[in-house]
Amino acid sequence: MPSNEYALRPIGRIRTPHATVSDxxxxxxxxxxxxxxxxxxxxxxxxxxxxxxxxxxxxxLYRFHLGTDxxxxxxxxxxxxxxGVFSTRFPHRPNRIGVTLVEVLGVDGTTVRVRGVDMVxxxxxxxxxxxxxxxxxxxxxxxxxxxxxxxxxxxVKEPDVVRTSSETDWLRxxx
Amino acid sequence: MPSNEYALRPIGRIRTPHATVSDxxxxxxxxxxxxxxxxxxxxxxxxxxxxxxxxxxxxxLYRFHLGTDxxxxxxxxxxxxxxGVFSTRFPHRPNRIGVTLVEVLGVDGTTVRVRGVDMVxxxxxxxxxxxxxxxxxxxxxxxxxxxxxxxxxxxVKEPDVVRTSSETDWLRxxx
Numbered sequence: 001m002p003s004n005e006y007a008l009r010p011i012g013r014i015r016t017p018h019a020t021v022s023d024x025x026x027x028x029x030x031x032x033x034x035x036x037x038x039x040x041x042x043x044x045x046x047x048x049x050x051x052x053x054x055x056x057x058x059x060x061l062y063r064f065h066l067g068t069d070x071x072x073x074x075x076x077x078x079x080x081x082x083x084g085v086f087s088t089r090f091p092h093r094p095n096r097i098g099v100t101l102v103e104v105l106g107v108d109g110t111t112v113r114v115r116g117v118d119m120v121x122x123x124x125x126x127x128x129x130x131x132x133x134x135x136x137x138x139x140x141x142x143x144x145x146x147x148x149x150x151x152x153x154x155x156v157k158e159p160d161v162v163r164t165s166s167e168t169d170w171l172r173x174x175x
Numbered sequence: 176m177p178s179n180e181y182a183l184r185p186i187g188r189i190r191t192p193h194a195t196v197s198d199x200x201x202x203x204x205x206x207x208x209x210x211x212x213x214x215x216x217x218x219x220x221x222x223x224x225x226x227x228x229x230x231x232x233x234x235x236l237y238r239f240h241l242g243t244d245x246x247x248x249x250x251x252x253x254x255x256x257x258x259g260v261f262s263t264r265f266p267h268r269p270n271r272i273g274v275t276l277v278e279v280l281g282v283d284g285t286t287v288r289v290r291g292v293d294m295v296x297x298x299x300x301x302x303x304x305x306x307x308x309x310x311x312x313x314x315x316x317x318x319x320x321x322x323x324x325x326x327x328x329x330x331v332k333e334p335d336v337v338r339t340s341s342e343t344d345w346l347r348x349x350x
Binding site for chain 2: 004005006007008009010011028029030031045046047048049050051052053054055056057058059061063072073083084085086087088089093094095096097099101124126127128129130131132133134135136137138141143144145146147148149153
């Protein structure tokens with residue numbers, strides 16, 4: 001491995017109702033808040049799950065493991081215009097790391113039941129971080145600008161219909 | 176590299192006022208909202224920065240590149256009790272990925288000026304994601320539980336004094 005690279009190892013798998021990318025995967029977990037799943041930590045990471053049950057929400061960090069493309073300009077699911085990938089949450093991005101905020105329903109050993117999953121079943125987990133509004137949210141919502149996404153996140157579409165509709169769609173070439 | 180690992184490559188560096196881990200590094204960016212820095216994307220990623228100027232806040236994903244320890248039980252900076260690492264934001268964690276929400280002050284080519292940095296200068300950047308309250312925040316703040324952190328994030332300590340005080344402290348052995 002070149003010295004300018006880091007080797008990352010999955011610490012578990014995320015189980016979701018979405019067997020493939022064509023299986024109604026929500027484009028964002030918060031847009032499918034009732035979509036239930038589970039984080040299954042590998043047994044050797046069990047000790048890391050202590051104290052997690054005190055938190056109502058966590059960020060899951062994971063690897064977009066399907067596909068190998070890492071693009072800089074993409075047409076996002078919600079848009080028809082090419083955008084710089086760092087202004088999007090598109091999966092085909094440098095390093096292919098995903099971040100999703102989920103609700104914790106319960107912790108049982110190495111299994112964390114969660115709500116609001118938007119991953120394909122079996123997605124490799126890289127980290128779990130507790131959600132702390134003081135660290136992770138902007139208190140003054142009126143001061144937040146969301147660029148090109150603004151019309152899409154302001155309720156133009158119903159949350160639960162904003163999904164990728166097919167594998168072709170998900171993996172499509174749009175540069 | 177084993178087949179169960181992913182090779183990640185830095186896409187840039189984060190410049191901050193904190194030359195070393197002993198240099199008053201805030202424990203969280205939102206607790207030092209005026210701490211200014213810059214993201215310097217490597218030139219080959221320039222196209223990815225388009226459209227970023229429309230967003231007021233972004234998440235920076237980065238590698239905790241100092242130290243090699245990856246622990247499962249840690250004593251957090253804010254606490255004196257050992258905790259499961261996934262209930263903390265401690266740097267010495269599996270895969271050592273950090274996530275910090277920062278305010279965007281301006282975008283100039285491959286340089287993104289930001290406020291609220293809590294990294295050591297030169298920290299390798301892995302990704303930039305736009306902050307979208309609809310995706311990343313829990314609307315009903317009263318429904319959020321923050322476990323063991325609750326007394327610490329509810330204003331017990333002044334934000335700008337919650338810093339790591341020394342390199343020894345930052346790297347200390349607390350298992």
